[in-house]
Amino acid sequence: xxxxxxxxxxxxxxxxxxxxLGNRFLQRYGTLLILLxxxxxxTIIGPWRTTRDACNLWQQVTSLSLVKNGQLCAPVFASQxxxxxxxxxxxxxxxxxxxxMLVILTGGIDLGVGSIVGFAGVVAATLQRDNAxxxxxxxxxxxxGGATGLVVGTVVTKGNVPPFVATLGVLAGLxxxxxxxxxAQPITGLKDDFRTIGTGYVGDIPLPIVIYAxxxxxxxxxxxxxxxxxxxxxxxxxxxxxxxxxxxxDLFKTLVFVISGLGAALGALILTARLNSGQxxxxxxxxxxxxxxxxxxxxxxxxxxxxxxxxxxxxxxIGVLSNGLVLMNVSPYYQPIIKGAIIVxxxxxDQLGRRRRT
Amino acid sequence: xxxxxPPALVEIRGMTKAFPGVxxxxxxxxxxxxxxxxxxxxxxxxxxxxxxxxxxxxxxPDSGSIRLGGVPILxxxxxxxxxxxxxxxHQELNLAPNLSVAENVxxxxxxxxxxxxxxxxxxxxxxxxxxxxGIDLDVRARVDELSVARQxxxxxxxxxxxDARVIIMDEPTSALTERETEALFDIIARLKSHGVxxxxxxxxxxxxxxxxxxxxxLRDGRLVGTLLIAQATQPQxxxxxxxxxxxxxxxxESVEIGDPVxxxxxxxxxxxxxxxxxxxxxxxxLGLAGLVGAGRTELVRxxxxxxxxxxxxxxxxxxxxxxxxxRDAIRLGMGFVTEDRKLQGLVLGMNVRENETLASLAxxxxxxxxxxxxxxxLAARLVDQLGVRTPSVEQEVANLSGGNQQKVVIxxxxxxxxxxxxxxxxxxxxxxGAKAEVHALMSRLASQGVSILMISSELPEILGMSDRILVMxxxxxxxxxxxxxxxxxxxLACAA
Numbered sequence: 001x002x003x004x005x006x007x008x009x010x011x012x013x014x015x016x017x018x019x020x021l022g023n024r025f026l027q028r029y030g031t032l033l034i035l036l037x038x039x040x041x042x043t044i045i046g047p048w049r050t051t052r053d054a055c056n057l058w059q060q061v062t063s064l065s066l067v068k069n070g071q072l073c074a075p076v077f078a079s080q081x082x083x084x085x086x087x088x089x090x091x092x093x094x095x096x097x098x099x100x101m102l103v104i105l106t107g108g109i110d111l112g113v114g115s116i117v118g119f120a121g122v123v124a125a126t127l128q129r130d131n132a133x134x135x136x137x138x139x140x141x142x143x144x145g146g147a148t149g150l151v152v153g154t155v156v157t158k159g160n161v162p163p164f165v166a167t168l169g170v171l172a173g174l175x176x177x178x179x180x181x182x183x184a185q186p187i188t189g190l191k192d193d194f195r196t197i198g199t200g201y202v203g204d205i206p207l208p209i210v211i212y213a214x215x216x217x218x219x220x221x222x223x224x225x226x227x228x229x230x231x232x233x234x235x236x237x238x239x240x241x242x243x244x245x246x247x248x249x250d251l252f253k254t255l256v257f258v259i260s261g262l263g264a265a266l267g268a269l270i271l272t273a274r275l276n277s278g279q280x281x282x283x284x285x286x287x288x289x290x291x292x293x294x295x296x297x298x299x300x301x302x303x304x305x306x307x308x309x310x311x312x313x314x315x316x317x318i319g320v321l322s323n324g325l326v327l328m329n330v331s332p333y334y335q336p337i338i339k340g341a342i343i344v345x346x347x348x349x350d351q352l353g354r355r356r357r358t
Numbered sequence: 359x360x361x362x363x364p365p366a367l368v369e370i371r372g373m374t375k376a377f378p379g380v381x382x383x384x385x386x387x388x389x390x391x392x393x394x395x396x397x398x399x400x401x402x403x404x405x406x407x408x409x410x411x412x413x414x415x416x417x418x419p420d421s422g423s424i425r426l427g428g429v430p431i432l433x434x435x436x437x438x439x440x441x442x443x444x445x446x447x448h449q450e451l452n453l454a455p456n457l458s459v460a461e462n463v464x465x466x467x468x469x470x471x472x473x474x475x476x477x478x479x480x481x482x483x484x485x486x487x488x489x490x491x492g493i494d495l496d497v498r499a500r501v502d503e504l505s506v507a508r509q510x511x512x513x514x515x516x517x518x519x520x521d522a523r524v525i526i527m528d529e530p531t532s533a534l535t536e537r538e539t540e541a542l543f544d545i546i547a548r549l550k551s552h553g554v555x556x557x558x559x560x561x562x563x564x565x566x567x568x569x570x571x572x573x574x575x576l577r578d579g580r581l582v583g584t585l586l587i588a589q590a591t592q593p594q595x596x597x598x599x600x601x602x603x604x605x606x607x608x609x610x611e612s613v614e615i616g617d618p619v620x621x622x623x624x625x626x627x628x629x630x631x632x633x634x635x636x637x638x639x640x641x642x643x644l645g646l647a648g649l650v651g652a653g654r655t656e657l658v659r660x661x662x663x664x665x666x667x668x669x670x671x672x673x674x675x676x677x678x679x680x681x682x683x684x685r686d687a688i689r690l691g692m693g694f695v696t697e698d699r700k701l702q703g704l705v706l707g708m709n710v711r712e713n714e715t716l717a718s719l720a721x722x723x724x725x726x727x728x729x730x731x732x733x734x735x736l737a738a739r740l741v742d743q744l745g746v747r748t749p750s751v752e753q754e755v756a757n758l759s760g761g762n763q764q765k766v767v768i769x770x771x772x773x774x775x776x777x778x779x780x781x782x783x784x785x786x787x788x789x790x791g792a793k794a795e796v797h798a799l800m801s802r803l804a805s806q807g808v809s810i811l812m813i814s815s816e817l818p819e820i821l822g823m824s825d826r827i828l829v830m831x832x833x834x835x836x837x838x839x840x841x842x843x844x845x846x847x848x849x850l851a852c853a854a
Contacts, residue, residue: 225727225728225730226723226726226727226728227719227720227723227726227727227728228726230712230716230719230728231719233705233707233708233712234705234708234712234716237705237706237707237708238701238702238704238705238706240701240702241701241702241703241704241705241716242705242716243664243683243684244662244664244684244694244696244702244703245684245688245716245717245770246683246684246685246687246688246689246717247685247716248685304705304707304708305707
């Protein structure tokens, strides 16, 4: 046969090769923008005060001066104390949410993290009470969290049990185990060195915030700079394509549950140290806050799409909301309602953005 | 054509339909008469299914008309077609697997009494339908407990319950045994006697000669002709189906074929493959032809470790190997471009760079840490080498055209430096220009020493690109041709 290279015609014109840069920007940084806006709102409409007493902001504005009785009026929300306190509170859920995000990126879900927080917490407290020393009190709970993840991952990948079901089992089982273990009584008697995990400082920064920051950087590096992280995105994006590309799908899916369990246990250590006791009901409902942080942060529940920055913003958003509402004397009973609306609203916005894109 | 013909029940005139990049139908005329079995034949992509899906309301035509009993109609939806008495039985059956036979037949239309389903009447009605078809059907059985053949009968009963005047069957026997096929033919005979017009789409010419009254041949979306089956011969139909000149030119360079690289011996997989043996050599493009469902994809999935074999041996360069996973296959130097690039080839949410390096991450990383600079360089080089038209390697692949997406998939295996490349329908759904580029690339790779195993349902592609051609039929190898021996007619005869 004669060999004739066919002329290469121009490729069909693709409409808008860069589809809606604005939308992509919103998708990436939307949560962060909402977070900043919320901070601004709470700064302005939240309470202002001098070091001694509250200011009436309106009076100050009309008198064109922020000075009252010779002292400066400042927003309570934006004060250093409040911000550090807020982030320290967020750090526990924030760390749990990082692990949760990895699971969700593969297209799975981990409902067990809250119960792991509870269980790991009382184990740590018990070890402390029984004078086991700092290192075992830290390592054993971490090991338990990781082992739980290993079991879940194995059941999911080898047993073909949906992650929802496997981790629902962990949610119920470990909650019960915590109650049995503690007889539903708080465990006290923590030593000072362990308590430092929750109460210590590095310079001016509370230790939990430092730990959270390290976890954020580590997760970002893992997702962005390792082949494991690339595999996580690939599995969530298209599992069969990932498998056919030689990605170790089962191993990676198991590992994300291990990391999620480790994250939950790490959160438990901070929480227990801050509470100065192992509370049998601590951690309950954390799985929902963690999932909410991840989802508000723009991670797709079907996997393959999501960023550390988003999850950080999501966790902070929930924290800022609680903090701001408390400062404004809103009854805490309203908080879940507002949180619920924000979760649905965030995902709705994300979906609308995506529809416009395609 | 015979003059004494009764007036047509359905008259299709000038039917035209284009999909992006493909003219699926162009000005096709077709008449269907009450009480006839009308076969529609043609190669893959000839437009058979498209034409019938228009009649059944699945697609809307670009232009053309349909008259039913002399009245012009346009079926806006399958539901509307059903109401007019046109039913289509698709290759993939549309039943609710966990409901009973009777519930499926009257799905959404079950007889009620006082607002509740009148079960007794439902069962009686369905049994009456089964009687009319002359079949013995347990109307209370759950559909997922039935064989495919039985499920098909449920579909036919359902069509009949809707007073279907036209029943379209798309490859109805592709999943049936010989006995079941006979049973289906009995049912078709009954439908005929009830005055139903049956459209029978099939690749299997011997079946058509048994069951059809007339046959219409389509080629490249155009009508070639309609014949009375009594006046047609098999070679004549094949000639009409393939009788095109090779308009596309394939740039296969002839190269010296090298030593065996991959050898398959007596490979077997239960229910799919039986006793497959062949050799693939260095520099060779080995074409794998056959009808849809002949087991070609099943075979290459086993070679690539995506499915496991039940018996037989695979040898690479003379050494027996066990390939338990795609990972094993990749390590042994294999690459696999899947039939469906969106479902299995690409991660659509990822960009060009990430997709290209997905199978070779070890190359661009150290101790598990990616070297993004090295990755970008590799990705850019591949984009260059394959002429992928993309603004940058950071572009999401979802935004590329089909041809460029396919190049990205191929690039993934160039990145691994695969020595054996399995291509399953490598040019399906991509435009002519990209097709020519993919062909040129295949040829270049072969001359560089890569061995290529190519599945294609397009005979011109098989003939143009292959050094040697294997034909599969029903899970077995049914023929082997050298480039010089092969012809479309010979391959089709072997495959059907």
